[in-house]
Amino acid sequence: MARRDRLVMLTTLAVLQALTIVTGVYAVTTDFSLGALTSGSSPTEPTASPAEGSPPIPVVTSGPVLAQLSATSGDGPLPTKGTLTKQLASALGDQALGGRVGAVVLDTVTGEQIFASNPGTAVTPASTTKIVSCAAALASLGPETRLSTRTVQGAKPGTVILVGGGDPLLAGPEAKQGDYPKQASLATLAARTAATLKSQGVRKVTLSYDTSLFTGTPKAPGWKPNYIPDGEVAPIYALTIDEGRQDPEFRSPRVADPPQFAADAFAKLLGKQGISVAKSVRPAKAPAGAAELGKVDSAPLYALVEHTLTRSDNDLAEALIRHVAIKEGQEASFAGATKAVVEVLRRLGVTQDIALSDGSGLSIRNRISPEALARTLALASAANRPDLHAVATGMPIAGFSGTLGNGRRFTGSDSRDQVGLVRAKTGTLNNINTLAGMATTKDGRLVTFAFMADRVPVNAEPVLDRLAAIVARS
Template identity: 80%
Template sequence: MLTTLAVLQVLTIVIGVYAMTTEFSLSALTSGSSPTKPTASPAEGTSPSVPVVTAGPVLAQLPVKPGDGPLPTKGTLTKQLASALGDDALGDRVGVSVIDTVTGEQLFAADPDTAVTPASTTKIITCSAALAALGPDTRFSTRAVQGSAPGNVVLVGGGDPLLAGPTAKQDGYPKQAGLATLAARTAATLKSQGVRKVTLSYDTSLFTGIAKAPGWKSNYIPDGEVAPVYALTMDVGRQDPRFRSPRVPNPPQYAADAFARLLTKQGIKVAKSVRQTKAPAGAAELGRVDSAPLYALVEHTLTHSDNDMAEALMRHVAIKEGQEASFKGGAKAVATVMQRLGIAQGVSLDDGSGLSIRNRISPNALAKAIALSGSPAHPGLHAVASGMPIAGFSGTLGNGRRFVGSDSRGQVGLVRAKTGTLNNVNTLAGLATTKDGRLVTYAFMADRVPVNAEPVLDRLAAIVARS
């Protein structure tokens, strides 16, 4: 049933083997790192464009029909996983679920319904809900519109934190919308109307509520883990897009001031004061730029553990589901969408990124959500599978610190998984093709870790891949 997906999975793995940090879009085919600080998973930069690749030994080692091979021997798998779970590095609260994607059969479980702090594996749920609610081709628009009086311009945030500022390089994947492009289009419209002097305001009303989630630690924003959440943000709130920190304290004002300077360069004189306002209903559009399609944003979010994009996606789900676009409304909306997908239990969120220590997700919920991304009944969810980092090669699994042990490095390139890291929390959830070509999903979660359990989680995923 999942032959096509599994073949595409193999192709994405081959791409990963030859491109150390390159993302590859499964959606494009079907349609034509541990953090530097132990407190949270990072929001990394975009990756380079996809190079030309030829098939290599990873593909040659796999059967003709990946996904249709025999199930791994349960006794052997159980013995090996149970032995690895005895490692003291995992602490005293561990949840595990391993699922066969063809039949839905649970191949191994250890407290699979235990509510565990998920850290950044939360993004699997957030991204699944976004794709299901909004559709993979949805784009987010940043606009400039006519204000309430002639000569007034309002910059309207569309909830795209990847909006590129004037100094950002835009040569990666996914292709970002650019504030400079918006300024050029807006200036052209204004000049066509004979307007060369304006007052500028900005509108952030698409998102509501507080800008920092319950359960966020005070150091997250200063350390560059995430920016305050607003509908108008450029360069994910970074003061300089080349560096992870510092994040600016007021992303909307920072973006609007940059837009004013860009308009000036285009020959439009802008009044000195740039303030917040709300655009008039039905205001005439002066210019707009659109984000990459949602499937590409999801791939980016999962590969690079982008906290800012995850929080934006959660709010867009809230809007689609008729909830307020806040942390609270987003959590309700995501839960509603997951229930429609058949995951009615095991998900309780306070944010969309997993930075909140108050989030709880069960291993069963994560493994089932990943399995849905390969289901023929849910083709719109495929970007969850293709966005997973590749062991040893891309994203948060490509930092040279994962899958390096003697008990896991043999599965480099054969495991795809989303990492999760907070203080005393290590999680890993993803998919792998067994040695006989069976596609399985898994979630390994521990939230009472004494120091660091990442090598043990890598070993567990490697056991599944070579079973």
């Protein structure tokens, strides 16, 4: 069987098999020539695409990554530059892309530019920003790091403080478990806290909450005023349940005060565990060295990164870069977090243009060059950077998962033959369309690419899909 036919067959079978598994089980093995993957908007008035801020739905995604995900697993011959250049240059001439376009295709083995058109142009990246945010998080924090939400003893007897650990996926009492990754639960934290209190003979408490882990404004520079009302993102706080959704099953509305909402829910959960809670629940700072009463941990960071990229999760992206800021000695604000991300990327060797105002890509002030995105993705597939592999495995699969599996992408006659053979992150705001990812050429060479346009007249997604398909079939 030809190598290409085998890749198509294995990829398709793996994904179809995963789609038939009972909801709640998300184990899938995909041969994508990236090595074995094993499960475990207008520049002045942006509006996030519904696909970029979608509500929770079951998706196929991957878990722990096997070590053979690497550039050396895609070391076939390079595609013929002349042919590839001609085809990409022709597609880049499509008027749907508008007046400013940057493009680059990189060989992951040598780092060589196989194709480039304005590769250093700093373009508004939209949600492809999440690629650099997630890479920085993995590099700084490590893929096994977990985010902890705790309760501690207050300064006075009979006082409890709920301490936000910066985990926006913390499941509230109405959340339904079974999705990937498995979420930490506020109900579990209440049960553990109540058990500790009862062991101490305490049945009545005063509850406070601490959100001091994150600092600064909860809204980023460059966010449109309707982002929060429309449910694209919640105000960013260290204590949040269900990503600030009033009902975890729906994207909107988001609650105005996520910490208070979470603390009030926790008070009710304690009551159900037999602990009476005083009516007033207010913010407070946990004393240094306070005794821990209970704790719950998030899924490991690699799973959070995969979720962030596959779902284009704005809330989690913003939380992750704040944890990077803390680890890197910066303040856990938008300014400190974005500074920390850029510093980590420079340490990794990604020195091309990156200027950030947020971690999700909702801000129209962000600027990233195609070269920087493609270099970051090349690092994520490198044999010597297994800590970054979750960036690669988190990429949506063309036609199947995440923002590439919404029924709109890779459906044209010039791209649908590459369904299942491209992994890429989308970016969409008004008049902004970007796509950055990776593919294996027909001869087995692993390449990364970034195609970015931020002066799009209407919609350039079909053209970006065509460009990625050209790379994959080259």
